[in-house]
Amino acid sequence: MKRDSGVLSDPKAMRALAHPARLMILNRLEAEGSATATEVAEIAGITPSAASYHLRMLAKYGFVEDAPPRGDGRERLWRASGRPLSVGVHPEDQPEVRDAKVALMMAFRREANQEADRALANVETEPEEWRDATVFNRIRVRATAEELVRLNAEIRELVEPYAARRRQAEGDVPSGARMAEVQVNLFPVAKRPVPGLPTEDHGSGG
Numbered sequence: 001m002k003r004d005s006g007v008l009s010d011p012k013a014m015r016a017l018a019h020p021a022r023l024m025i026l027n028r029l030e031a032e033g034s035a036t037a038t039e040v041a042e043i044a045g046i047t048p049s050a051a052s053y054h055l056r057m058l059a060k061y062g063f064v065e066d067a068p069p070r071g072d073g074r075e076r077l078w079r080a081s082g083r084p085l086s087v088g089v090h091p092e093d094q095p096e097v098r099d100a101k102v103a104l105m106m107a108f109r110r111e112a113n114q115e116a117d118r119a120l121a122n123v124e125t126e127p128e129e130w131r132d133a134t135v136f137n138r139i140r141v142r143a144t145a146e147e148l149v150r151l152n153a154e155i156r157e158l159v160e161p162y163a164a165r166r167r168q169a170e171g172d173v174p175s176g177a178r179m180a181e182v183q184v185n186l187f188p189v190a191k192r193p194v195p196g197l198p199t200e201d202h203g204s205g206g
Helices: 011-017 020-032 037-044 048-060 095-125 128-133 145-162 164-170
Strands: 064-066 078-080
Touching (some): 011 048, 020 078, 020 164
8 A cells, every 4th residue: 555646535435445345346346347236236245225325435435436338328337436545554644544544454454365365265276377376475575664665666567567457448358367366565564572481381291
């Protein structure tokens, strides 16, 4: 979540977006293009009427918008507006803004963790080439804050040509391509609590 001119700062908008069903709906629209309330309802596991409500709430805060009609135009289509989803906690944030940011970032992390957990649970059922392409990396680095910001920008630049929304719009989806996910977390390591030595040696004989 990078700091830029499009960073989220409205606590009401962030609280609205933090709803799990709304995040799933927005991810569906961003990755696969326009859809009806019924179509996104299936993804989120909710009723079409509930999906319509969540779509209206997302539209209220500028995350989704009406899409051009298809067919006879009788169904209302929605699409992601492309509003940046960057969010970061800053020293000058008011408590209400900070709390909303933290809640949204936690919602992002929960959804990302669930996505990774599903992939890991199903990895043995994947074809060999997709098992080979599945990687869960965790790398410790030693860097300054400025270097971490630059690293984030470089990673985004590297990933952008493969973004689903971009490839869909440009018609540049190669044969055999399927939806995949890149998760990037950059953060300073917080000090781990030290529990100390146990008061009893449970491994010794009595």
